[in-house]
Amino acid sequence: MTDIKNPYLPELATVLRVIEETPNIKSFQVLFNDPEKMKGFTFQPGQVGQLSVFGAGESTFVINSPPTRMEYLQFSVMKAGEVTAAIHNLYPGDQVGIRAPLGNWFPYEEMKGRNILFIGGGIGLAPLRTLILFMLDNRSDYKDITIIYGSRTPPDLCYKDELKEWEERSDVNLILTVDNEYPGWTKRTGFVPTVLKEVAPKPDDTVAITCGPPIMIKFVLEGLAQLKFRDEDIITTLEKRMKCGIGLCGRCNIGSKYVCKDGPVFSLAQLKEMPDDV
Amino acid sequence: MPDTGYLPKEKVKDFIRELAKDAIVHVPCLEGETVVFRPFSEDRELCLERPANTPPKSIIYPQSETLFSFEHKKDPEDHQKMSVELKVDIDAPGTVIFGARPCDARGFVIYDRVFIDTDTPDPYYKKRRENTLVVTLSCAAPFPGCFCVGVGGSPAGKEGTDAMLTEIAGGYIVEPVTEKGKAILNKPMVEDGSTRLKDAQQAQQKAHEAVKNPFAGGMPNISPELFDADPFWEQALSKCVSCGACTYLCPTCYCFNITDEQVYGKGERIRSWDACMFFHFTLEASTHNPRPTKFQRFKNRVGHKFVYYPEKYEGAIACCGCGRCIRYCPVSVDISEIVNDLGGGGKKEQQPAGSAKND
Numbered sequence: 001m002t003d004i005k006n007p008y009l010p011e012l013a014t015v016l017r018v019i020e021e022t023p024n025i026k027s028f029q030v031l032f033n034d035p036e037k038m039k040g041f042t043f044q045p046g047q048v049g050q051l052s053v054f055g056a057g058e059s060t061f062v063i064n065s066p067p068t069r070m071e072y073l074q075f076s077v078m079k080a081g082e083v084t085a086a087i088h089n090l091y092p093g094d095q096v097g098i099r100a101p102l103g104n105w106f107p108y109e110e111m112k113g114r115n116i117l118f119i120g121g122g123i124g125l126a127p128l129r130t131l132i133l134f135m136l137d138n139r140s141d142y143k144d145i146t147i148i149y150g151s152r153t154p155p156d157l158c159y160k161d162e163l164k165e166w167e168e169r170s171d172v173n174l175i176l177t178v179d180n181e182y183p184g185w186t187k188r189t190g191f192v193p194t195v196l197k198e199v200a201p202k203p204d205d206t207v208a209i210t211c212g213p214p215i216m217i218k219f220v221l222e223g224l225a226q227l228k229f230r231d232e233d234i235i236t237t238l239e240k241r242m243k244c245g246i247g248l249c250g251r252c253n254i255g256s257k258y259v260c261k262d263g264p265v266f267s268l269a270q271l272k273e274m275p276d277d278v
Numbered sequence: 279m280p281d282t283g284y285l286p287k288e289k290v291k292d293f294i295r296e297l298a299k300d301a302i303v304h305v306p307c308l309e310g311e312t313v314v315f316r317p318f319s320e321d322r323e324l325c326l327e328r329p330a331n332t333p334p335k336s337i338i339y340p341q342s343e344t345l346f347s348f349e350h351k352k353d354p355e356d357h358q359k360m361s362v363e364l365k366v367d368i369d370a371p372g373t374v375i376f377g378a379r380p381c382d383a384r385g386f387v388i389y390d391r392v393f394i395d396t397d398t399p400d401p402y403y404k405k406r407r408e409n410t411l412v413v414t415l416s417c418a419a420p421f422p423g424c425f426c427v428g429v430g431g432s433p434a435g436k437e438g439t440d441a442m443l444t445e446i447a448g449g450y451i452v453e454p455v456t457e458k459g460k461a462i463l464n465k466p467m468v469e470d471g472s473t474r475l476k477d478a479q480q481a482q483q484k485a486h487e488a489v490k491n492p493f494a495g496g497m498p499n500i501s502p503e504l505f506d507a508d509p510f511w512e513q514a515l516s517k518c519v520s521c522g523a524c525t526y527l528c529p530t531c532y533c534f535n536i537t538d539e540q541v542y543g544k545g546e547r548i549r550s551w552d553a554c555m556f557f558h559f560t561l562e563a564s565t566h567n568p569r570p571t572k573f574q575r576f577k578n579r580v581g582h583k584f585v586y587y588p589e590k591y592e593g594a595i596a597c598c599g600c601g602r603c604i605r606y607c608p609v610s611v612d613i614s615e616i617v618n619d620l621g622g623g624g625k626k627e628q629q630p631a632g633s634a635k636n637d
Contacts, residue, residue: 007398008345008536008547012362054348054362054547057541080563095350095362214566241562243536246398249552250533251560253578254568256586274507275581 007246009099010052011037015090016072021158022151022164024079025123027067030096042101043067045108045130046237049100050245051075056086060242060260062127063100073098076126076158085278102245104265106131106235109205111142118147119220121192121212125149125158127237127264128211132166140172146201150177150192155186175199183254193219196227203229209266211237221268231269238264283452283463284471285443290326290450293467294318294376301372301411304337306330310615315375326415329379332637333529333600337375338386338406342550345402345536350543370405376413381426381600383438385529388596390585392532402549411458414439415450416482420489423601425614428491429498431599434482444478451478452582492614498584498595499621505585511573514616517609520572522553524603524611530583530596533559554578576611584617 008266012033017028028051032038045066052058059081065074071166079088090096108131116135120128128147135142147166151157157176166174177188177195188195208226208229210220217236224234240259247261255275257263266274285293297303297317303318308325315334316322346366353359375382386407393403417424417433425431436442440459443450451471454460462468462471471478493499503512525531535552552559555575561567569575587596597613605610 004399004401004404006346006366006401008549009364009366012364054350054364055543055545057536057538057547084563093359095360097362097364156316178422213564239564241560242569243534247396248392248400248532249535250554250582253551253582253586255581256589 004105007099008244010050010058010099013073013096013098015092015096017092017095018090020155021076021160025076025130025156025158026079027064027074027076027159027213028073028087028090028096031072032098033095041070041073044101045134046103046105046127047101048103048260048264049073049075049098050086050242051077052097052099053083053086053090054097055097057083058097058099059083059087060102062130062237062264063143064126064129066130066137068134068137073100076123076129077230078123099245100140101134103260103263106209106237108134113143115144115204115206116142116146117201117206117208118145118149119192119196119208119210120147120149121142121216122151122156123158124210124212124216126211127210129159129162129221131209133162136169136172143205144173145171146173146175148149148175148177148192148199150179150190150195152179153182154178177252191219192216193223195265196220196223200227203227203233207233207235209235214239224268231272232267234268236266236268236271238266240264280463280470280472281454282471282475283454283468284449284474285468286449289467291324293465294324296465296467297374297376297411299460300375303374303376304334306377315378318376324377326377329382329417329421329600329602330377331602331606332527333382333602334375334378335385335389335529337373338410339403339532341391342548343369343402344546345549346546347546348540349545368402368405368580370402370409373406374413375410377415377443378412379417379600380414380433380435380439380442381424381431381598382436382529383412384426384435384598385413385432385438385600387438388530388594388598389532391591391594411462412438412440413459413462414442415501416442416444416478417485417486418445418481421601421605423604423612423614424489424599425492425601426599427486427489428493428496428614429595429597429599432482433485433489444481446474446477446481451475453478476515481621482615493618494621498617500584500617501620501622504620505577505581505621508573510620511577514619515573515576515611518572518576518611519609520555520557520575521608522555522608524613525553525555525579526551527597527602527606529600529602531579554582580613580616580620583613584620 015028017029050058061075118128166172242252242260243249245260247258252259304315305318307316308323313325313330349363393400436455440456441454533552560569583596
């Protein structure tokens with residue numbers, strides 16, 4: 001047999017830095033142990049990776065640092081199950097495994113020269129962050145950039161330093177919201193889909209990219225339709241339980257499409273062609 | 279060398295012994311009342327009279343296998359530092375599957391597209407598949423629930439087979455299908471069977487005509503409207519108990535799980551069969567579940583075999599019609615009946631494939 005690459009075998013990597021984003025979300029900056037691998041590694045904004053803690057297992061996360069900033073790869077992880085709990089126990093210097101890049105990516109080439117509207121909720125900002133930073137690193141390629149981002153409470157907002165930075169930039173329009181009033185919070189309150197209606201961005205020459213909890217996505221999609229966005233101009237990136245990451249193991253399929261391989265990025269136009277078990 | 283061999287019945291065991299000289303030969307064996315594939319040994323009770331209860335899929339795609347082992351090691355210089363070592367060892371000895379049925383062999387072809395003909399081939403499956411010789415035994419008559427002819431197969435179909443045996447008076451005609459299969463004609467127990475090939479062909483034709491085709495139009499023809507109608511699935515699946523037996527017995531089901539097991543810093547990453555019929559299969563850590571009901575899960579199973587897989591692979595159906603899920607379902611769910619009903623309520627009485635089509 002000719003030697004083929006083993007798609008299940010992770011590349012060893014070391015945790016460089018751990019950032020506590022929120023009470024239950026941490027970001028992990030990692031480096032491949034093999035410097036050659038790190039140097040040769042390429043990926044596209046929106047692609048995901050399988051992060052392993054040997055002995056606990058592996059889970060899929062988007063690489064949320066952009067390919068324009070290759071000092072490390074960053075994954076943000078919400079503590080929700082066994083593997084994510086093991087990941088949350090990692091400290092700088094700990095060994096992990098990475099299988100990446102997997103899946104497809106945001107069609108950023110087709111977004112060039114257009115207005116960009118990001119709509120995120122909670123940890124759903126992670127995949128958007130990759131594209132936001134990528135676009136900010138190629139700022140002249142895109143027109144207006146608007147970001148609507150919300151979480152349950154102010155402490156639940158991810159990437160607080162960057163939010164501050166984006167808020168201060170004149171070439172980014174950042175709109176933050178939290179579900180309810182909160183001591184010290186002076187910005188908007190209300191669910192993300194409600195705020196989207198209030199802000200009512202114009203659909204003209206605009207691409208909307210959204211990610212968040214399924215229920216938020218559902219109402220954001222409805223909101224965008226009411227604002228007359230075209231299905232082709234609405235992009236989302238899906239979350240599913242995944243294991244193999246290469247379209248084999250059978251759990252992340254929506255009809256004949258595997259979210260891990262044919263996705264995770266889909267336009268609303270594509271989703272409408274697919275069965276509804278999202 | 280003749281193209282066709284003949285293996286006298288009394289020499290079958292010798293023939294298996296001969297194959298076992300340089301390979302592990304898995305044969306259907308009678309154990310209590312069930313027939314299962316086991317590595318051949320003298321004390322086994324060979325059973326070629328009926329298809330095995332379980333397909334031979336586990337021989338190439340084991341129910342559970344180690345993808346790699348890992349070991350956490352302390353750095354001898356700096357005890358604060360740990361490293362991890364990964365080891366891959368793909369166990370793929372020379373293997374023969376003897377006495378699989380044509381539907382079983384066809385199952386491997388359905389797997390090949392998924393595991394081998396992709397941009398990320400599965401080295402575990404691929405290596406075992408390459409090191410395995412599949413010697414099938416064509417079916418002389420259908421068994422309850424069999425419907426291979428309805429999904430493009432046949433009791434003497436040769437897809438996925440390296441060499442096929444067909445029973446005739448006194449023994450078996452041996453028809454090689456692949457180069458690999460041709461080699462078995464050289465075994466000393468195999469005589470020239472050229473003159474009796476037509477007897478085998480007649481037997482094969484007779485068997486083909488005897489298999490019932492459950493589909494009104496001859497082939498599955500799923501109406502997209504019915505397929506997406508929840509009430510259809512709720513009605514069809516009300517008795518299903520979500521036990522998943524159908525998937526474990528299926529020669530074309532291949533869903534799997536990947537888990538880690540470790541003791542004292544040493545362990546293995548293991549791949550095991552899983553089943554889309556289980557609630558937890560798609561359950562996400564957030565508690566969101568895209569297929570929370572048995573109806574949705576069974577729809578996915580039927581969808582994968584008869585809609586989604588064909589969409590990806592030029593119309594090929596991912597069901598080989600072996601009938602095991604029908605024979606062994608504890609509550610008698612019949613996938614062939616469900617698929618026929620999805621065709622829009624075609625004729626339900628079963629027609630032998632050979633009889634005139636009923637318009």
